[in-house]
Amino acid sequence: MIKLHGVSKFYSVAAPVLRDINLTIKPGEFVSVVGQSGAGKTTLVKLLIAEERPTKGQIAIGDWDITGIQSSIVPYLRRQIGVIFQDFKLLPQKTVAENVAFALEVAGERSGRINQVVPQVLNIVGLGNKMNRYPNQLSGGEQQRVVIARSLVHRPKVIIADEPTGNLDSINTGEIIEILKKINEFGTTILLVTHNREVVNQLRRRVVTLANGEIINDDAEGKYVL
Amino acid sequence: MPSFFRVIRFAFQDIVRNLGLSAMTVFILLLMLLSINMLWSMDVMTKEAVRLVKEQINISFYLAPAIADKSVLEIKSYLATFPEITQIDLLTREQVLQSFKTRHQFSAEVLGALSELGGNPFGPTLVVRTKEPGDYRKIIQAVSVPEYDPLIEGKSFEGHEEALDRIQTITNRIERVGLGLSLLFALISFMIIFNTIRVAIFTQRAEISIKRLVGANNWFIRGPYLLESFVFTIASVGLAMLVMYFATRYLDRYVSVVFPNGFSLTNYYSSHMLYLFGIQAIAVLLLTVFSSSLAMRRQLKV
Numbered sequence: 001m002i003k004l005h006g007v008s009k010f011y012s013v014a015a016p017v018l019r020d021i022n023l024t025i026k027p028g029e030f031v032s033v034v035g036q037s038g039a040g041k042t043t044l045v046k047l048l049i050a051e052e053r054p055t056k057g058q059i060a061i062g063d064w065d066i067t068g069i070q071s072s073i074v075p076y077l078r079r080q081i082g083v084i085f086q087d088f089k090l091l092p093q094k095t096v097a098e099n100v101a102f103a104l105e106v107a108g109e110r111s112g113r114i115n116q117v118v119p120q121v122l123n124i125v126g127l128g129n130k131m132n133r134y135p136n137q138l139s140g141g142e143q144q145r146v147v148i149a150r151s152l153v154h155r156p157k158v159i160i161a162d163e164p165t166g167n168l169d170s171i172n173t174g175e176i177i178e179i180l181k182k183i184n185e186f187g188t189t190i191l192l193v194t195h196n197r198e199v200v201n202q203l204r205r206r207v208v209t210l211a212n213g214e215i216i217n218d219d220a221e222g223k224y225v226l
Numbered sequence: 227m228p229s230f231f232r233v234i235r236f237a238f239q240d241i242v243r244n245l246g247l248s249a250m251t252v253f254i255l256l257l258m259l260l261s262i263n264m265l266w267s268m269d270v271m272t273k274e275a276v277r278l279v280k281e282q283i284n285i286s287f288y289l290a291p292a293i294a295d296k297s298v299l300e301i302k303s304y305l306a307t308f309p310e311i312t313q314i315d316l317l318t319r320e321q322v323l324q325s326f327k328t329r330h331q332f333s334a335e336v337l338g339a340l341s342e343l344g345g346n347p348f349g350p351t352l353v354v355r356t357k358e359p360g361d362y363r364k365i366i367q368a369v370s371v372p373e374y375d376p377l378i379e380g381k382s383f384e385g386h387e388e389a390l391d392r393i394q395t396i397t398n399r400i401e402r403v404g405l406g407l408s409l410l411f412a413l414i415s416f417m418i419i420f421n422t423i424r425v426a427i428f429t430q431r432a433e434i435s436i437k438r439l440v441g442a443n444n445w446f447i448r449g450p451y452l453l454e455s456f457v458f459t460i461a462s463v464g465l466a467m468l469v470m471y472f473a474t475r476y477l478d479r480y481v482s483v484v485f486p487n488g489f490s491l492t493n494y495y496s497s498h499m500l501y502l503f504g505i506q507a508i509a510v511l512l513l514t515v516f517s518s519s520l521a522m523r524r525q526l527k528v
Contacts, residue, residue, distance in 0.1 A: 049439070078441035089436045093243040105232050106442040150440065 001027040001158060001189045002048065007057030009043055009213075017043045019213045021057070027157070030181070030190045032200045034224055035210035041193045044210070045162045048191070049083055050074045061158065079107045082151025082188075086163035088143045090135040090150075096122065097131040100150045107154055121149045125179060141172030148179055158189045165196055173199060197224040233449035240450055241457060247426055248458070254422045255462035255514075256469070258415045259506055263470050265411050266502070267491055269404045271481065274489050276397045283390060284355045285362050286382040287369065291319065291349040293377050298350050301374065305354060308368065310361035315353040322348040349379060359394040416513060423517035427451065427525070434525040444526055451522060455514035463507045470495060 002025040009018040018040045025031050035041050046052040047059055050069050058067045066077055090099050097118050104114045122128050125145040135143055144164060151159055161180060165173040177199055184190045194200060200207055200223065207222030208215055217225055241248045289298060298316065305314055317325070323346045330336040340347070356362055366381060427434075437447050474491040481491055495502065 051439075072443070075438075075441045075443040078439065083439060085439075089439060091433055091436055093240065093433070102437070102442075103440050105229075106437070106440060106446050108229055 001025050001029070001062060002191065003058075003060045004047075005058045005060075007047065007054045007059060009040075009047065009052065010055045016055075017213050018047070018054075021215060023208060023215065023218075025189060025191060027189055028184070028187050030184045030192070030203065030205040032192045032194060032203060032205060032207045032222075033210060034193075034195060034200055034207060036195065039210040040213040041195075041210055042162060043213075045083075045160055045191075045193055048160055049081065050077055075106070079103075079154060080156060080158075082154070082156040082159040084144070084147050084151050084159065084161040084164045086166035088135070088140075088147050088167075090143060090146055092135055095132050095134055096127060096138070096146050099135070099146055100153050103150050103153050109154075117153060121153045122146075124152070125149045139172075140167050141169075141175060144168060144172070144176055145179065148176070148183075152183060152188075156188065158191065159183060160191045160193070162193045163195070164192070165194065165199060170198075177203070200224040229446065230449075233446065234453060237450035237453035237457065241454055244430075247429065248454070251422055251426050252458050252461045252465070255419060255458060255510060256465050258418055259462055259466035259510070260469060262411060262415055262506065263466060263502075265408060267474070267477075269408060270491070270494055271484075271489075272400055272404055274485060276400060278485070278487060279393060280359060280397065281355070283359055283362075283393065284353050284382075285365065287352040287354070287378050288380040288382075289349040289351065290377055290379050291347060293349055297377055298352075301369070301377065302352060305352065305365070305369070308361075308365060310356045310358070310364060311354055312357055313355040317351040317353065319346050319348055319350050322351050359390045359397070362390060419510065419513045420517045423455070423514050424521040427518055427521035431525045434522065438526060447526060448519070448522060451518045452515055455518055456511060459507055459511045459514060463503055463510065466506070467499070467503055 002023070004021050004023045007018060007021040008016055010016045021044070033041055033044060043052065047054055048061070050066055053069075054067060058065060060066065061077070061081065064077070064080075069077060091102065094102065100118045100121060101114050104117065109117075119128060119131065122131055125148055127142060127145055127149065130138065130142065135146065138146065144167075147164075159180070164180070165176055168176065173196065180190055180192065181203075192199075192203075204221055207217070207219050207224065209217035209222075209225055287301070289301070302314055302316055305311055326340070326348065327337065330340075354365060356365060369378060434447055471492075474495050478490050478492050481489065
């Protein structure tokens, strides 16, 4: 599903952010990428969503080699993957339903289908009764659930979650992880980037540990080892 | 096609949901348009005043009393070949005499002297107007040829040369100052509109990057802003037209005192409305589209 082969990223020659990353994630896997701040986790996410290009190596998502992807093609890639961010990244001037619908609208989905799918997805994340609220009228946990709904609505094969619980309390963290697990059970590949020890240890799934831009550990059923 | 309608919906949603920012943008565009129109009005009035002054100037060729009608027409035809000349009036001997009598109707001595001379001592007169005061010298030189010397007794230009030169210098200077001011204002307007749009886009930079991350292509992001630029342009130009309508109506009562020839700003704006506001709308639209495209270029790199 996701394949990184010899990937390195340098912003300056003296300080590589990622060095010779070789990583293969199979379809349907739930993989946690852990590491301390500055380990290169966010850069890895940026490479996967083509916000950055690798200095060396190759990246493929499915059969699609995105190593040197053109800027004009990037939107099509992003419609194939769902991304969840720590700071939510919701459009403040759009309602909950409009935020979720936006991901379908940019992909050219028919209005009839959008009107049908958006309430369904919002019901799945437990926000069916808050569709017409604006992001600033929701709690942090609710906002993150909107983001999950938005990342889920176009049925992506992969969801990349970059510190999705970073701004949440333990109760909301648990709820978000449960939703991600359910999504994974339906066959969607999940790449969870986090430095939350508790979350990783409870998941008991594959854990890839990054340190100083290199993979130092890759356990099929690992724990937070740092 | 659905994406086009979505872009329209997003644009109007943005305008309504960012009403404060939209109103501020339109207000600044309106202020700039009013400044430009004010300067334009000043320029129009200056040109009208200069035209009036120029219109007052003419030169007369006093022809010999014994000149044959054929020679008069020949001189007139010769003068008519000069493109600088806008008007030639021929006053017959009788008209000149009548004019003289009217001018001196309260001067018994002058009228008495005239009757002592017996008959009509005046020859016909050719009154010539040119486009520019500077053209008179050329016309004078053109008729100062030996074959016309016995036919032309005098020219009104003599003694007025300095005054005409001075008028020419003043009008040229006024036109140059007007052009300079217009260019300066155009530059200031460009800078203000450019920065207003940049600020408006900059406040929405987070939204632009989110749209990009969700998978929106450039058209989906740019489209609403371009459409908003169009709406802001129409709104500001429409408001400027409305304000100018009432402003010119108010100012006309003072303008009519300065211009006794019936010049009116309201009439000027009515007859040039399409041209004036069309040009302004196109200029503002191009400027806003250019500014927003430039401002968005950086945000679209996410």
